[in-house]
Amino acid sequence: MDERYASQKCWWEKSDVPWSGDVFDTFVLTEDSFRERRIQLLRDEIIEGAYGKRGVISVDRAKLFTESYKSTKGEPVIIRRAKAHKYVMEHMPIYVPPEQLLMGYPSSCKNGAEIEPEYHCSWLENIVEIDGVKMREMDSFPIRKFIEFHFSEDDKKYLEEELIPYWKGRTLHDCVTRELKLHAPEALEYWNESFTSFPVTRIGLCHTIQDYSSVVKKGLIGLRKEIEEQLRSIEIDNINDYRAITRADNYKAMLIVIEGIISYAHRCADIADEMAKSAPEERAKELRQMAENCRLVPENPARTWWQALQAIHFVHMLTWLTDAGVAHSLGRFDIYMKDILEKDFENGLSMQEAQELLECFMVTFCYRNQLVDWRGSMATPGWHTNDKITIGGVDEHGKDSTNLLSKMILEGHAHVHLNDPIISVRIHNNTPDDFLKHVMEILRTSGGVPQIINDEAIIPALMGQLGMPLMEARNYADVGCQENQSDPNCSEGADTHGHQNAGYFNLVKPIELALNNGVNPRNGKKVGPQTGELKSFRSMDDFAQAVKLQTEYAVKMNVIINNVIEYCFLTFMPTPMHNLLHPGPRKRGEDINAGACKYNYTGAIGTGLGTAADCMTAVSHVVFKDKKCSLEKLNQALRANWKGYEDLRNACISAPKYGTDNDEADNWGRFISDTFMDAYESHPNIRGGRYLCGFFSVTQNHVLGEDTDATPDGRRAKEMLSDSVSPSQFAEALGPTATHRSHIKAIDTKRTVNGITFAQSMDLSSLMSDRELSKWGDLIRTFVSEGGQSVQYNVLSTEQLKDARLNPEKHKDLFVRIGGYTARFVDLSDAMQESVINKAIQRC
């Protein structure tokens, strides 16, 4: 037995999760193997770093990028950006995590967060109030509650005196604001004053599935050859066309980026060789192999599994470092990486080696840190890149495609068990039972991953909404946060740019605006159209019509804003790295932001569906059906934040709620979702595509809730909105069949290409036996055959039980099950609650 890392413990040995079931018996790596202990060592480095508490702010990338940018004044912007990216890759200090088998790190230091000033940096000087003290965002980093970030005085001075002043007026955010002022002042005003939606202008292009398989199979050398041929044909045949010159610039920019990537890889090779000189023999051997890999890939086609992973890691990680952005997902990894893995098995690669390398690769998804503002840090404790790996599902002929690699990725997730990468499992009507069982057994170890996404709903949605041919639609994959795209790794040339940053749209705000004749009650500003005084609404239909008009106007404003943002991306932030890694831009020589991909849509997101549905149901019931009060009186109660109106609030809370399989509430949910989608889908974007919708919140339901006054469902001002498409806190918990059915009724999932997050809590004690698991499996299978789009099961943890004990009002829907008896947790006596918690702790 190899004694390396002998003292290292595996996470599940230190935890009380149920580490049992069929899938665990099939695992290749066990806790006593040095390979798995290496993975746990790599994992601990991340846990102890930013994910636990402390991160470091690095200005290296910002400095290099800015230096280059200053020296390229006057050149075409695509060339300037390509040169800046190349310069960063040529000079960025390289951190090597101890014992890692892959080279390349998206920051210059361990747990570092780089700054991307070209998108937005003046926010660092924005003033926030924390515990009554006003301070600049950048001064809040070291005292943050969840993740503190530290930086040196020199670096801080550099930010204040050089970086922020230089980029003033030049960032994407500044460009968007300027262009909106110029072209769409009304929309800008609406954006600032309505609190309806928050499009993102802070980070780079997000939500991609890049063409990794070409990098693995052809190498950058192969791509370079294709690009050079294109360039030559332009120079010979087409130089008489102004568009041809733009195309030539785009191709030149791709070639510049290729040089940068290769230079970074070769520097990694040199560092690995250098480290090998002083390393113990076993590690030195690894380092020499790593150096050899880095000299070979991604420049050349990968010959081994190790090299293939190294090649993908390079381009994936360097996308973070150059173009930044998040949710750069891997697509159907278990499909397009299967061949090279099998070939390497034939050449003598062992299962253990293959699994260890895969897990080394999965750990790298957490190497990225990003600075977020104070508000964002409160809403999202812990940074997510949301970069996903999709496994399972049907192949392009409709047959099940799960294979050995799908299983290896499940094992990898069980072992690595970090925020990223998120594993999405595609389920369809013929998914094998044992595979579904393995997924459930891993879900049982907590954390809500893998997520389940449904082929039976998503494939028809892509065909109907994007005109995708069946075989391409069958190769779809999930992109973080929750969007669905074609996968160019599996369907040749089928790339997607879904610009899914159109913002989290507050579905409750139009109701608030309709109640106030277009005035946002949070700031008293008139923002929306005048849809009528409350006394003019004679029926629920009248009121619903006003909500519809407010929604349509808000969507129209948001579309204008987003179109300007996309115009700014195209004009000021073309993306040579993504152009290189997407087949469409490579083929056409156009920027990804110009519509060069095969599929172009802009993804819009509705947040707070449950709260919005409940608001409509409560107005319908309390005002128009039961006539308990007038609409004016209800609105007075809302303005008073229900103070003095407790009885009315009670009546509103007693109205039917979404999530309880109540047709009336679910129909109002459907009204809200259809109105939202009708409004968005009627608008084209600037890339020849149109707007398509999804429903989720990540954690924006907290942020948007802060901006929303008391609402007719009984919610008080500033409280969070309902999460994603889950029921609100007021909905009686009737168990998963009720929530599953409500979700399917309230949303037309054949339209929601931009994705749905549907989170469902499950009680661990009901999932322990095989019989219980198989019933859970039947729940999932019914949901799938009924057309639900996606579901994420949170198996309840002890922490939640403890919180429920302290805050019973927040956990009215928490059920526990012991020995053939189900009880609402808050109804139990103190002593009982304690014993339930103790049982949860001792479960293993």
Added chain:
Amino acid sequence: MNRQDEALIFDIQKYSIHDGPGIRTLIFFKGCPLRCQWCCNPESQRALPELMFKSNLCIKCGRCAEVCPRNAIDIASELNRINRDECVNCGICVSACNMDALSLVGKWMTIDQVFSVILRDKKYYLKSGGGVTLSGGEPLFWDDFCLRLLKKCYENNIHTAVETSGYVNDMTLARIAQYVDIFLYDIKSMDKERHKHITGVSNSIIIDNLKKIRAMGKNVILRIPLIPEKNYLEDELENMFKFASDIGITEINIMPYHNLGESKYKGLGRKYDMEGIEPLKFSKDFDIQMQTYSSLFKKYKDIDIRIGG
């Protein structure tokens, strides 16, 4: 309206996975002829709506006391908040409470209302081999209602289960049994006297009825609540297993005693007779004790004996 068109339901639980095969909807009827000392659902015993008070949710605002027409609520008293001698369970205080601390247990529902809830999850039943389980209380206390409800389920291809104490009229049971796919049949003791002592009634009707429905060829899962000091005694399990074996029962669920119902007794203003008796699930030696029965388990190896449902 004929009362048998309506029954008093105190809870409906969906995605129930421990009370019969597959995914089920559980209908809890209120009213039971037995008074088992350990009953974990005391609110199921009386066939009338009852006021339940949850002190942990109460903020002592006093609104309930203000509206009570019989002055039955004493907001100053912690232990005897509701004077049960005066309370007529009218529920006026429930609508005055904004904190959910007061509730009326038991709701009159029609057959159609109950059936429409059952029907909603039909696709989940079909996929999982589940269906509906009538439970309680004693569901067959509402014999005519149950008969018509079960017939309706039967006609709509919904698998039916009835969890019963067996303490019902044998003619009624026979009529109802034709629409029941499986019985979850409780047995508390084989000893007549002991049964009477711990449940308030004799077991002779119960045992006769069980024999009868077995003779009809009905599927039965025998459920044995295992209660310390009451029936957790050496001879009981042996006698019950033997009886089960004699009448050809193939599955037994042993339900170890727990005290999760204790707070409900307080909420209903009743005394909990089992106070101080440790729940079996939580006592460390429970598993060891069960092992002492291993020879017994082996002897009846044709019966699938499970702990819990």
